[in-house]
């Protein structure tokens with residue numbers, strides 16, 4: 001089957017309609033488990049080097065404070081710009097076809113992240129909207145493809161989404177005084193919004209709109225929950241008012 005036909009087979013019109021209605025969509029089996037294992041090996045190697053070079057003043061942001069028995073990274077930034085393996089995944093025709101079906105043709109990766117969430121304590125990610133972080137000129141031109149490198153379950157801290165919040169506004173976020181980068185929705189807004197879980201099997205991809213509320217909880221299981229989040233943007237969208245100092249030079253055009 002051609003790559004294009006595979007994309008069509010993956011994404012029915014009703015699935016794309018659901019994405020626009022509820023603001024997120026899970027597509028299982030986009031990548032083979034073996035590709036995810038290769039990716040894990042690559043990011044583990046990179047993570048070891050990164051940790052060895054990490055200056056003390058940046059440790060609290062990158063090291064997982066929930067796991068005290070050992071030093072475990074919480075995240076890595078911009079793997080698409082630093083690792084061939086991730087750029088290969090980000091450019092995979094099947095994934096790019098899905099992204100373009102959902103937000104339109106001609107896309108770039110603006111930012112990307114590896115989320116490690118280690119066993120027995122890997123920390124939560126508070127609820128937020130990606131479009132508050134990125135400040136795009138057009139809210140519908142931003143989508144995150146969250147690739148499950150491991151099975152992501154209720155026990156190990158899968159994502160939770162606020163259905164339909166893609167259709168609402170981008171709200172001002174707040175941050176704890178000692179973590180100014182950890183921007184999150186204020187409790188008075190979040191408390192009104194039910195959040196539903198979205199488990200994903202290894203190799204599946206969970207897509208979310210830039211306005212969709214999302215969060216994840218602590219990993220209480222004995223298994224890893226690693227993921228690669230690729231934040232795609234349509235090429236006609238600029239990041240006019242980002243909340244954090246993103247490095248625009250790391251944006252990589254994937255299709256024209």
Ligand SMILES: O=C(O)CCC(=O)C(=O)O
Pocket residue numbers: 115124125130144146214215216227229
């Ligand atoms: O993986 C997580 O726990 C958080 C993911 C996230 O915030 C994102 O992909 O935008």
